[in-house]
Amino acid sequence: MRTLNVSVCLMAALLLCGCNPLMTATLTNLKGAVSGPDELDVTPAQVAAIRYPQLKLTTPSGEGVLAMVRQRDDLQYWVASGKQVLLLRDGLAVRSVGLGLEGDLDGTRVADTSPFKQGLHRVPDGYSSQRWIDLYHGYETGVALNSRFVRQPMETIRILDKEYAVLRVDEQIDAPAIGLHATNHYWVDPDNGFILQSEQQLTKRLRVKIVRLTSEREVVR
Structure with missing residues (x-):
């Protein structure tokens, strides 16, 4: 799980630096102070000016926009102009580079029956699953992470200038070996399972908030 085509991501990051003021702001904000990120205002015009699909990422130390520069099968490579990298698989964050002050997520292995592959809109209430994660901090590998999914009522969220009626699915996660207990939240298109x-x-x-600024499933090779 430690293999990552860093050269491709870094090359894309350098190209993104000169795209527009939005990507420059990304570099500044994702290097924010430990006390917390400055809020990054994003406009539809700024998003439209970049040809790559984009997401807004908030971490404990910064906030910025990442662009999807590559996709291999269901694995997406998202990068910021500051060379931070986030890998997503079916909307689940499976690896991060340069985001964690105390260490990033080094990798994630999911089962073939992963609810993210099925689509969270199809997951029944109370469904249980398991995946395995690797951590940079402590060099821990193959840590079992148990999860239980709870369906919540429909909600309306606003992204840029549009409103979306979405299904909220909560995931209660538990990794006893490392003392990790938390609840993840996913706002999902009820028709196709796309995590907005x-x-x-x-x-x-390391806890992150991910907002998809472009909803299309465009592939960049």
């Missing part, structure tokens, strides 16, 4: 927004606990100290 989520809050995910990647490690004990």
Whole structure:
């Protein structure tokens, strides 16, 4: 789980630096102070000016916009102009680089029956699952993470200038070996399972909020 084509991501990050003021702001905000991120205002025009799909990422130390520069099968590579990298698989964050002050998520292995592959809109209330994570901090590998999914009522969320009626699915996660206990939240398109927004606990100290600024499933090669 430690293999990552860093050269491709770094090259894309360098290209993104000169895209527009939005990507420059990304670099500044994701290097924010430990006390917390400055809020990053994003406009539809700024998003439209970049040809890559984009998401807004909030971490304990910064907030910025990442662009999807590559996709291999169901694995998506998202990068910021400051060379931070986030890998998503079916909306689940499976690896991070440069985001965790106390260490990033080094990798994630999911079962073939992963509810994220099925689509969270199809997951019954109370469904249980398991995945395995690797951590940079402590060099811990293959840590079992148990999860239980709870369906919540429909909600309306606003992203940029649009409102979306979404299903909220909560995931209660538990990794006893490392003392990790948290609840993740996913706001899901009830028709196709596309995760428009989520809050995910990647490690004990790293929690992120992910907002998809572009909803299309565009592939960049």
